[in-house]
Amino acid sequence: MRIILCGFGVVGQSLVKLFDSRAEDLYAKYGLKPRVVAVFDSKGSAVDKSGLDFDKLVNTKKKFGTVKNYANVKNKMTGVEILKNIEADVLIETTASNYKDAEPGMTHITTAMKKGMHVISVNKGPLALAFPSLMELAIYNQVILKFSGTVGGGTPILDYAKNSLRGERITSFDGILNGTTNYILSNMTTGLTFEDALKDAKEKGYVEADESLDLDGLDAAAKLVILANWIMGIKVTMPDIDCTGIRKVTTEDIKRAAKKNCAVKLIASCNDKLVVGPKEIPKDDPLCVNGTLNAIAFTSEHSGTQTIIGRGAGGIETASSILRDLLDIREEISRA
Amino acid sequence: MRIILCGFGVVGQSLVKLFDSRAEDLYAKYGLKPRVVAVFDSKGSAVDKSGLDFDKLVNTKKKFGTVKNYANVKNKMTGVEILKNIEADVLIETTASNYKDAEPGMTHITTAMKKGMHVISVNKGPLALAFPSLMELAIYNQVILKFSGTVGGGTPILDYAKNSLRGERITSFDGILNGTTNYILSNMTTGLTFEDALKDAKEKGYVEADESLDLDGLDAAAKLVILANWIMGIKVTMPDIDCTGIRKVTTEDIKRAAKKNCAVKLIASCNDKLVVGPKEIPKDDPLCVNGTLNAIAFTSEHSGTQTIIGRGAGGIETASSILRDLLDIREEISRA
Numbered sequence A, B: 001m002r003i004i005l006c007g008f009g010v011v012g013q014s015l016v017k018l019f020d021s022r023a024e025d026l027y028a029k030y031g032l033k034p035r036v037v038a039v040f041d042s043k044g045s046a047v048d049k050s051g052l053d054f055d056k057l058v059n060t061k062k063k064f065g066t067v068k069n070y071a072n073v074k075n076k077m078t079g080v081e082i083l084k085n086i087e088a089d090v091l092i093e094t095t096a097s098n099y100k101d102a103e104p105g106m107t108h109i110t111t112a113m114k115k116g117m118h119v120i121s122v123n124k125g126p127l128a129l130a131f132p133s134l135m136e137l138a139i140y141n142q143v144i145l146k147f148s149g150t151v152g153g154g155t156p157i158l159d160y161a162k163n164s165l166r167g168e169r170i171t172s173f174d175g176i177l178n179g180t181t182n183y184i185l186s187n188m189t190t191g192l193t194f195e196d197a198l199k200d201a202k203e204k205g206y207v208e209a210d211e212s213l214d215l216d217g218l219d220a221a222a223k224l225v226i227l228a229n230w231i232m233g234i235k236v237t238m239p240d241i242d243c244t245g246i247r248k249v250t251t252e253d254i255k256r257a258a259k260k261n262c263a264v265k266l267i268a269s270c271n272d273k274l275v276v277g278p279k280e281i282p283k284d285d286p287l288c289v290n291g292t293l294n295a296i297a298f299t300s301e302h303s304g305t306q307t308i309i310g311r312g313a314g315g316i317e318t319a320s321s322i323l324r325d326l327l328d329i330r331e332e333i334s335r336a
Helices: A010-021 A023-030 A054-064 A079-085 A105-114 A124-140 A157-164 A179-188 A194-203 A218-232 A251-259 A315-335 B010-021 B023-030 B054-064 B079-085 B105-114 B124-140 B157-164 B179-188 B194-203 B218-232 B251-259 B315-335
Strands: A002-006 A035-041 A044-047 A090-093 A118-121 A170-176 A262-270 A274-282 A293-300 A304-311 B002-006 B035-041 B044-047 B090-093 B118-121 B170-176 B262-270 B274-282 B293-300 B304-311
Touching (some): A002 A010, A002 A079, A010 A023, A010 A054, A035 A054, A035 A079, A044 A079, A090 A105, A105 A118, A105 A124, A118 A124, A157 A218, A157 B157, A170 A218, A179 A293, B002 B010, B002 B079, B010 B023, B010 B315, B044 B079, B090 B315, B124 B218, B157 B293, B157 B304, B218 B274
Parallel strands (some): B002 B035
Antiparallel strands (some): A262 A274, A304 B304, B035 B044, B262 B274
16 A cells, blocks of 8 residues: 655654554555655655555654755755656645645645545644545545544544444534643642643643643644534534633632542533533533543434543654555445 | 244334334345244244234233234244244243253254354353354354343443454453352342342342352353354353352442452452452452443453443343344355
8 A cells, every 4th residue: 555644753653663663464454555756844855656664764764853964966846846747546644734724735635535545644633624624625535534643542432433333323512632732621620720730731742832722722622623523424524613622720620520529621522512611510420530531422313421531642653544544445445 | 034932021012013114124224024924933833925913922922921912823843843843033032041951942943053044142051061062063053142231231342342442352351250259239229238238139130030049150151151262262151250149248248349349249350260259349440330230341462452331131221232133144145
């Protein structure tokens, strides 16, 4: 399977390491032989139609901060030029999420789909701003668009709701979808102020470069958009979400909740309305998880409420979700 | 799809009600038209090759305590005779689990498979005592054997581990797989003795007719056998499980655990060994759920630990798992 990988940060590097370490197993068990024919990051690209060397890619990135020094041959193609000129089966889009115009991910994804490539995106931006139209574009071009890693990281929340619960009707759901704010709110229960808890989270490397994505609920809202579209079939985008972050949560709010045996959590919920905001949750509710954990509770017609809890993010977790998407695409293609 | 239903207790009745209430939706959405051609319980049977009436079945059972009065025509066929003589596509086996010889379920299942019928079993007995050989028998006869309802009731634990986590390697798991003992242990944290907590659970109807199945850990052990075979590919049966129940758990044990911010739970675990027994679990571990809830935590190679929590049993929950199995069988057949 020929792959173009765009973005080569933690996730991209974890992915090629995973390809490398599991090469034999993936081929023996699933017949999958991932061949990365091009990688590009913000500074340049590496191209080899017979497949780039995974070790060399990682070492080049480590040494030069970009993959463009992979070969001596100077490759001057931009990302979009690569997508237009290099033949591949799948684009894996891992550039950073941005909720203003979703670029450069949006252009990568639409260019690839128009060329007939399947797409795996762990970039939430394009999906959050244009889920319904991206799905239409995929159908129109008869390609598969996958995005398991956008919600729950390595925890297959989207797949669970869509496949494991088929035959069921999910009527509503509530989730803690952002690990950073959950870490901050969990820490505030020990008496830390919001500012101190934020400082600690930053020191641990949990906070996005643009802290607003976490603190103002944008990351959670983007995930809510994806869940609502994919699981409930509600055609919405970011501006449809009623979104409040955690900046105004005080130690007093947390103490008041604790007296009722509750905790304050940033909850993304899909019921009559789509809302992200701080909410009091009973401590003995399975949804009430602490630290950087994510959790989501689906309420279904016949099987009651089912909660899934797992790590939300991390390079290797997200890489494992990409691998899952790749196996799905392979299976779907071979069946067609 | 022609179905033979054996056992017509809470689960069987919930299932035909589900077929009835969702008839239109099942046909429109999945092309599934379930036709129950025979039902038998311990006292007799009802047969109609053109499909039994769901309402009439439930009313007959309610009035006479058996389905044998469904029609005036006296039907004298035994369950096994029905399985041998009536043409059907799927057997749904819902008789009570028994871990001595697994009868009558074992005979029902093997007879049906030898006749080329697919089987859905929510009866744990046959699987607990003979999982590896039943799987072989299914393969030999080229039929599908499904059993989603045996673990987790309506919560699709087996499907999640097998399908949503494909591409991943599950390295171990721990679960609270029996709601009754969890209810008793949860109640003992309020200071109730084991005897009083058991009495309360019995009054609520949570305890099996043979209380040993719950209290001595047999139900949890049977589920562990099924999980270990299906998810980990370990060929084991009940006698391989090191199994201890909760009869010896005292209020002191619970208090001692509480001092360490832990709770005592009946944990079924698959690591180096397969063990069922009471264990102290930190209260802030997502696995540590209360009441009749079930929970299972899968540890995977790349995605960390993922916990699923849901109601363990109940007629409608189990019926919904049977429906899911039926949709799976339908899809697999149509693909072949």
